[in-house]
Amino acid sequence: MPHDDSPPVLRAEGLTKRYGSRTALTDCHLNVPRGRVIGLVGPNGAGKSTLLNLACGLTAPTAGRLRVLGAPPAADAAHLARVGFVAQDTPVYAGFTVAEHLRMGAKLNPSWDQSLAERRIAQVGLNPAQKAGGLSGGQRAQLALTVAAAKRPELLIFDEPAAALDPLARNGFLQNLMEFVSELGASAILSSHLLSDVELVCDYLIVLCDARVQVAGDVADLLADHHRVVAPRGELDLLHPRVEVVGMEHTGRYSRAVVRAERLLPEPSWTVEPVRLEELVLTYMTRAAGAPGGRLVGAGR
Numbered sequence: 662m663p664h665d666d667s668p669p670v671l672r673a674e675g676l677t678k679r680y681g682s683r684t685a686l687t688d689c690h691l692n693v694p695r696g697r698v699i700g701l702v703g704p705n706g707a708g709k710s711t712l713l714n715l716a717c718g719l720t721a722p723t724a725g726r727l728r729v730l731g732a733p734p735a736a737d738a739a740h741l742a743r744v745g746f747v748a749q750d751t752p753v754y755a756g757f758t759v760a761e762h763l764r765m766g767a768k769l770n771p772s773w774d775q776s777l778a779e780r781r782i783a784q785v786g787l788n789p790a791q792k793a794g795g796l797s798g799g800q801r802a803q804l805a806l807t808v809a810a811a812k813r814p815e816l817l818i819f820d821e822p823a824a825a826l827d828p829l830a831r832n833g834f835l836q837n838l839m840e841f842v843s844e845l846g847a848s849a850i851l852s853s854h855l856l857s858d859v860e861l862v863c864d865y866l867i868v869l870c871d872a873r874v875q876v877a878g879d880v881a882d883l884l885a886d887h888h889r890v891v892a893p894r895g896e897l898d899l900l901h902p903r904v905e906v907v908g909m910e911h912t913g914r915y916s917r918a919v920v921r922a923e924r925l926l927p928e929p930s931w932t933v934e935p936v937r938l939e940e941l942v943l944t945y946m947t948r949a950a951g952a953p954g955g956r957l958v959g960a961g962r
């Protein structure tokens with residue numbers, strides 16, 4: 662189990678990745694504590710897969726620094742064993758049976774937990790003799806999750822794990838993921854376009870847009886620090902300059918803003934409400950897409 666003084670699961674300092682002239686990540690800073698289920702969200706091409714590939718050591722940064730569990734990604738065999746990765750499309754070997762996947766996992770991973778793997782395979786109803794090529798998308802995802810988890814990693818990384826699954830299979834997969842994370846005492850990062858999934862399982866959020874981290878933090882803290890403020894048009898100019906206006910729109914005689922502030926001092930004519938995770942994410946994405954309304958001020962974050 663992680664200790665309070667254990668190094669962060671992910672620490673990025675000025676992390677930048679370019680593919681030729683294309684910038685996939687630029688000057689990213691992250692400091693994610695252990696024991697979290699981290700949702701990595703952002704539009705297509707935002708840099709999510711690039712960040713996960715960097716974390717797995719599948720590619721190297723162009724500039725900056727990344728540490729995973731306190732060490733460079735894939736630093737050595739021992740470090741590789743501490744991280745389980747399920748790539749997009751949950752790849753499996755079509756010609757291998759379910760049981761052969763487990764045998765291969767046992768051969769390749771010194772910390773392999775065969776009884777965990779067999780128990781999970783039985784729980785999700787996979788036939789050990791079935792060839793993986795004949796499995797449904799949901800079954801393939803369950804097999805890939807089982808193989809990654811039976812390594813007993815400290816960190817599980819998933820790139821859009823449930824994208825191809827129907828709602829029922831997705832629900833089952835996410836339930837399993839949460840069970841694994843708590844059984845292993847592990848951390849997990851999953852990228853997803855499905856904000857409802859992120860809301861369901863994640864307690865830490867990273868919003869990545871246009872190659873940059875827009876916001877990151879514990880979901881509970883982010884929800885506590887963001888507010889929806891509705892006020893008569895023009896009155897939001899009275900917001901304290903240290904309040905960060907993430908997004909604002911005007912309808913008729915009213916203005917509606919999503920703001921970030923630990924403490925708000927609203928006027929009596931204002932309505933202040935909590936925001937939901939989905940609204941928070943969409944507001945940051947809209948701001949990054951260049952829509953008008955955001956006001957970035959020196960809020961010291």
Ligand SMILES: Nc1ncnc2c1ncn2[C@@H]1O[C@H](COP(=O)(O)OP(=O)(O)OP(=O)(O)O)[C@@H](O)[C@H]1O
Nearest residue numbers: 680683684685703704705706707708709710711712
């Ligand atoms: N191997 C590569 N060669 C060249 N450009 C790449 C490569 N991989 C990613 N890119 C580019 O880097 C940017 C970020 O891509 P990335 O796949 O990390 O985004 P993403 O957020 O995972 O997108 P999606 O949600 O569509 O999967 C995109 O502009 C993409 O075209």
